[in-house]
Amino acid sequence: MREFALTLHLRLHDSLTALRRAHAIGDDDLATAQAGEVEDLVEIAARHGIDIAGYAALSPTG
Numbered sequence: 887m888r889e890f891a892l893t894l895h896l897r898l899h900d901s902l903t904a905l906r907r908a909h910a911i912g913d914d915d916l917a918t919a920q921a922g923e924v925e926d927l928v929e930i931a932a933r934h935g936i937d938i939a940g941y942a943a944l945s946p947t948g
Contacts, residue, residue, distance in 0.1 A: 887934075887937070890934070891934075891936045894927060894931055894934075894936055894938075894947045895936075895938070896928060897927055898924065898927045898928075898938060898941060899941075901916060901920055901923045901924045901927060902941060904916075904923075905920035905921060905923075905924060905926060908920055926932075
């Protein structure tokens with residue numbers, strides 16, 4: 887389970903980084919796609935009881 891949680895955290899970090907980058911460059915379509923990815927990862931984390939509280943309230947701007 888540790889490897890699963892680590893992978894989920896890494897994917898969440900990468901998705902949030904991409905979401906922030908998309909917002910910064912004004913790419914609304916990419917931002918929407920990345921927001922969907924983040925939502926999916928948050929749902930997976932919740933389903934498996936993985937704490938993701940340290941992700942700045944999942945704000946796209948950090």
